[in-house]
Amino acid sequence: MISYKDIDPRTKAFIFELDDVLYPQKDYWYQVYYLFAGFLEYTEMLDAQVLVKLMVQTYDQEGPNAVFDRVQQRFKLDEKYRFNFEHLKTAAQLPLKLLLFEDMLTLLQEIVVDRKKIFIVTNGNPQQQLNKIKQTDWQGLEKYLVCYFADEVAPKPEPDIIHLLLTDHHLERRDLVMIGTNETDQLCAEACGISYLKV
Structure with missing residues (x-):
């Protein structure tokens, strides 16, 4: 300190x-993952909690660049969703302020x-x-x-x-x-x- x-x-x-x-940078990424999971739950009827858990785990173990690929592999996601994910990463309106x-x-x-x-x-x-x-x-x-x-x-x-x-x-x-x-x-x-x- x-x-x-x-x-x-x-x-x-x-x-x-x-x-x-x-x-803490993770405070930004975790909220992005929460928003993306909510979007996929709505569009693809996937379980948001399972998605968030996978994304956070991937972030912690492999870093942010691996997150979408892991979700895509696990859930056979259409490549079109990469655009949505990339957009969220740069322009997400977060539920909570970063502290x-x-x-x-x-x-x-x-x-x-x-x-x-x-x-x-x-x-x-x-x-x-x-x-x-x-x-x-x-x-x-x-x-x-x-x-x-x-x-x-x-x-x-x-x-x-x-x-x-x-x-x-x-x-x-x-x-x-x-x-x-x-x-x-x-x-x-x-x-x-x-x-x-x-x-």
């Missing part, structure tokens, strides 16, 4: 990845109180990432966030998006701290010559 008081007070801005850094990790919420609030800048620099489909951001309960912090979608330039660990951010906001590398959870973010921070903190 990162404590704000332990971070160099000279830091002017913080860069966060979104998934599994600010909120920030408690310690990340506290950290973001402390950064705002100290009048420092907050950037979200996220990899992945920009439409999907924006959909997640819109459906997160930011508890009033959303007006302090500036978001960059790395895939619109070059996905991290390529440093291009950070260079763009530095230019846009007239910041120096020493002003920044990147906060992430995986090797991609760490390599990106190293490539840019900025500090990195792992959560």
Whole structure:
């Protein structure tokens, strides 16, 4: 857990990845699976509970890219449903708001109180990432966030998006701290010559 008081007070801005850094990514996927299962129950008369269980199990064991294929194999689903699934993945209206990790919420609030800048620099489909951001309960912090979608330039660990951010906001590398959870973010921070903190 990162404590704000332990971070160099000279830091002017913080860069966060979104998934599994600010909120648990599975909270998004599980709700997508719930919605897709409900759709299949209505169109194909399949058991939604069985579908959700299979999708969650596949996600946990093989990751999100394997989910549709497993459902298709198990239930002999028509390929046409892949379109519906892909659409839901990027544009789902979730039943529940996505909740920030408690310690990340506290950290973001402390950064705002100290009048420092907050950037979200996220990899992945920009439409999907924006959909997640819109459906997160930011508890009033959303007006302090500036978001960059790395895939619109070059996905991290390529440093291009950070260079763009530095230019846009007239910041120096020493002003920044990147906060992430995986090797991609760490390599990106190293490539840019900025500090990195792992959560």
